[in-house]
Amino acid sequence: MDKPTFAELHGIPDVPEKGNLAALTGNYIPALAELHARKILDLRPTSAANSVTAHGASIDGAAMFIDIGAFTQRSKELTLGQINFWTNRFYKLLWPICEEYHATFDKAIGDSMLLVFSPQLGCKTPLASAVGLAMSALAFDVYGYYPHVGIASGKLWLGYSGPPPSLSLTVLGGVVNLAARLASKADEREICLTRDAWGSIAHEVDLGEKFFVSETAFGLKGLGETNCVRLKCNTQWFPQCAIKVQLVDSEEVDDSGV
Numbered sequence: 001m002d003k004p005t006f007a008e009l010h011g012i013p014d015v016p017e018k019g020n021l022a023a024l025t026g027n028y029i030p031a032l033a034e035l036h037a038r039k040i041l042d043l044r045p046t047s048a049a050n051s052v053t054a055h056g057a058s059i060d061g062a063a064m065f066i067d068i069g070a071f072t073q074r075s076k077e078l079t080l081g082q083i084n085f086w087t088n089r090f091y092k093l094l095w096p097i098c099e100e101y102h103a104t105f106d107k108a109i110g111d112s113m114l115l116v117f118s119p120q121l122g123c124k125t126p127l128a129s130a131v132g133l134a135m136s137a138l139a140f141d142v143y144g145y146y147p148h149v150g151i152a153s154g155k156l157w158l159g160y161s162g163p164p165p166s167l168s169l170t171v172l173g174g175v176v177n178l179a180a181r182l183a184s185k186a187d188e189r190e191i192c193l194t195r196d197a198w199g200s201i202a203h204e205v206d207l208g209e210k211f212f213v214s215e216t217a218f219g220l221k222g223l224g225e226t227n228c229v230r231l232k233c234n235t236q237w238f239p240q241c242a243i244k245v246q247l248v249d250s251e252e253v254d255d256s257g258v
Helices: 032-037 071-075 080-100 126-139 174-185 195-204
Strands: 056-067 104-109 112-117 148-161 168-172 190-194 211-220 224-233
Touching: 056 126, 056 174, 080 104, 080 112, 080 126, 104 168, 112 126, 112 174, 126 148, 126 190, 126 195, 126 224, 148 174, 148 195, 168 174, 174 190, 174 211, 174 224, 190 195, 195 224
Parallel strands: 148 190
Antiparallel strands: 056 112, 056 148, 104 112, 148 168, 190 224, 211 224
């Protein structure tokens, strides 16, 4: 009997290379651009296109990067259409959890997503909410995405960035950089944040038997030695996490989009 392919193990259908290019649907969580459109944010540039000025504001909050574990290695067996299906399903599975924890979507870059949590964007407890969202995403990873997560908190710059013809609303700053570096150090189904950040919310987080906590020090690019905490998902608590689950054998797949 032939060994199942990666696509078969993970319920990824054959996707036509030509066909309906329907966009991913499901606006369950607000995006920065959407908040601007609703006039909740008023950060529109007003100066001449050829000038260089800052358009935005400083906000308090947390940034979180979450991506698919070993994406490059695991996707090499897939067609381009299958990679698109695989990543879109990852994002779509996260939407309801993001809504629950009052996350704001900044951007998706390949297999990675940047989320923002801030009182100014409707999230009263940014850091605790980010950790709660990450724990939920990791503990119920039934499709075997094995995510890495990095979380940092502090002051962020929320504003427009990019070349004048196509400015985009985004968050910038050291907090975003730190979250990205921490995500790059996280193992599969693991959350990384600084020891100081964890110490400020540890009393608010009920780990139960779901996660193991350990401390370590990382040499982070551009930031030097940083004391960190790792929250590792306990796969013994949630057996589905320990295997590559085949949940979609009976699921009908729409080739026009996720």
